[in-house]
Amino acid sequence: MLRKRVLLGSPVKQKEAILKEFLRSLDKLERGELQLDFVFVDDNNEHSLLDHFASKRKNVLIIKADKVEDMYVCDEKTHHWNERLIWKVAAYKNLIIDRAIKGGYDYLFLVDSDLYLHPKTITHLVKQNKDIVSEVFWTKWEPNLAPMPQVWVADQYKLFFARREETLDEEEVKRRMQEFLDMLKKPGIYKVGGLGACTLISRNALLKGVSFSEIYNLSLWGEDRHFCVRAVALGLELYADTHFPPFHIYRESDLEELKNYKRKMGLVKEKKQGTNSKRGKGDKITLAMLVRNEAGRFLKQVLSNARQYIHNAVILDDASEDDTIEVCRETLEGIPLTIASNPTSGFANEINLRKKLWQMAIDTQPDWILILDADELFEASAPPILKKLAQNTDVYWYAFRLFDMWTETHYREDRYWCAHQFYRPFMVRYVPGYNYQWHESPLHCGRFPINIGNFKGENHFLRIKHLGWIRPEDRLAKYYRYKKLDPGCRYGIAEQYESILDPSPNLVKWEEI
Template identity: 50%
Template structure:
């Protein structure tokens, strides 16, 4: 389903993404009352962050009981950075055991005040972002750059915690309320709540960027959000527990979305017994880095990345598209593609004839199937990939028959493919509800995330697929192990642009996924909303 929402993975933000932005001046901040052994690991992970081409300074508020912890903060140094150190004597007992951490209201709102002090300092001193991190986290070296690359005003990196022994790990983000993982309120049947929660938890373990309802503890905040009034202070008429809830409610009221990145989960040393696992976490990072490096260096005889002369192959699956958008999509695409591979999935109209007619003069491989196989989409997608690879493409662009780039793609596409640094590009997709408007609401936010449409084909790379009957993805699921980039080019999706198509798709999703196993049932129902929120398209 071409939409972004709380649960559906918004593909295309995975892997190593480069970003174009003005030089960032980031203040890394933390209010610290921590045991020395845990604090040492936290500070070491800050030192190991990739800060290339970034200006970073540090602001720690020393609220420690332990003199050794205070000494660690005083001795912390980073070349090229300024370390600001504030001090606040502990006024309340704070106890951490192997079972849990013991908080009270006074401690919570003291921490909130510390965080707000750091935010104000950042705004007053012209920092572009604040990265607030709890001192019991060990960060992946790529965390800061990944969060900055998202372009989000408020985004956290995920981590997982067993809040009580034997209860299973849960993330520090949530969807609604105090700490819930479902939509629909308390009136929803318990079985449905549990089903949705299980789906959310499973999805958050897949690399991506997701919009959520609440977050905290490892959060990048833009100066724009701070200037608009973002803060952790208590909202007097809200009784939710914890300063992060009040921060998130305030963010929503001010119009800021809340996002979580799941590419580089932090390790949470919630209890001292987890300290030995820090080494294991760091080993996993090194292994992943080695794997990415090996994938980048994949070569075979007579093959290498080219900076010019790359062939772009359009790959599509079509079915009964003659009276819809196919002719328009192909006419637009032929302006910038070099070849096309199209699978006609058992059309009973003249779809195949339109493909031949519009693409006349462009090399075309047209494969017609007598029986539709879309009900097992991953098999159809794997066949599409195999047939496209047979044509020896340099780059593969996969579009649906109702998707079309904005016009500037004609000039920009050669720049994207004729380079040797990036192996895939991610774009934003806009769900049009008529010819001039796209839809934007709780369930329809595809344009707020990036997803891959364009991939360099690398001989020798072992491509892997998500083998689910529906929503398997148009590309192999491991392409994001390669190095990708975000493109400002936008994709227009007309699949929902007329009422008849919406009705057909609604019935199709209910037929193939009646329980909402591969998507969200509430989103399926929203397809027929008689008065959706629409936004006018601007070229």
């Protein structure tokens, strides 16, 4: 079998300290069965790093750019572009495209020279079998702004989905934008409207005519917009991948944070400190659970299953009026257990409960935190698999699929009930000292901090049953609870709320693996 050939190309006008890290990451890229070559356009750099990189390899081409008077300025605030600079870089990228076509390469990987790439980036992107796909990274475009992705939905940099005829108020725009950003923080591959800076392009796309040339009747600013519009007009689709985000060294001051990125992603060797070190490399699984009036439901079944693989448990009781606490203590007897009980229910502001549960868990100095609800149950084969997963020191979170069981033997699958088609984190390795951040929403805030995606994680085939929809009386109670807590459907979808009471939903038989 012929090896697939990939050409990595980059126009380079870069500060020495930043370029040094970029080249280091290229040196660490995994090739697998790929043949990887390099081409750089040296835009009059004042150092010799590219030449030094090429001197040690036979598969590097350096194209020397003509001397021009335009000054490209990068400071601690932002990068300063103008029209002449943009189209100069566009011409460099088109030159690299031409090299890839004439060289017969299967893929061109165009990447900016201020990124530190994860070693698995290229092998992973090639496996996605997409014509155009970018690995997503996050950047503070100005120091006082929140980190944002380099991919977008439409137009110049629109970060929310909307039909042409839709008129959205400010609150709906914010909700949809947050929905898009939250999606990109989960590992997956997603269709988008715009991308750039870290993009794998197939030979099929190259031969169809993708380029960074200006579309003269398009006023969008930046060569990447013109590339994306032309690609879609040629019948191609754009995708964003979020499994191995690179680190964007946007400012020289970011070099210090790059050290944390390397550590979080497991890219640097560390001194051995034992299994219970401050770096959290142990294999203890701490179960964290939020409960309220669960005694007569699935709590005993869920905890009986969990005690097969957990080392300790942390439970926050939200003012239960039944024997929930007693069931927890009896079922988990012999396992270290921390229980706290709220005097009054706080579920109307779920974010406070989730934060409190998280704090209770990290107060126990955990290795892994597994957060399950009282009606969520791993499939029967899970205990030995979870124990083995916890021994992996290179992974910081595991994502699983959740199946909404509508009966004891069937799960629901339709337009609004398709959670099982997506992976979401349930088990996270705790990193002491890391600044965890939350999605500040009173409802549907998520069970984990939103920035755990900055760490290396994995999707796993293990499945979780969500038992909470099995009983008709529970479905009715949840329907009225959502209607009460979210009457304007700001945090959920109105049609999904109404579909809870569908008398004949589409059900699929659960098969144990």
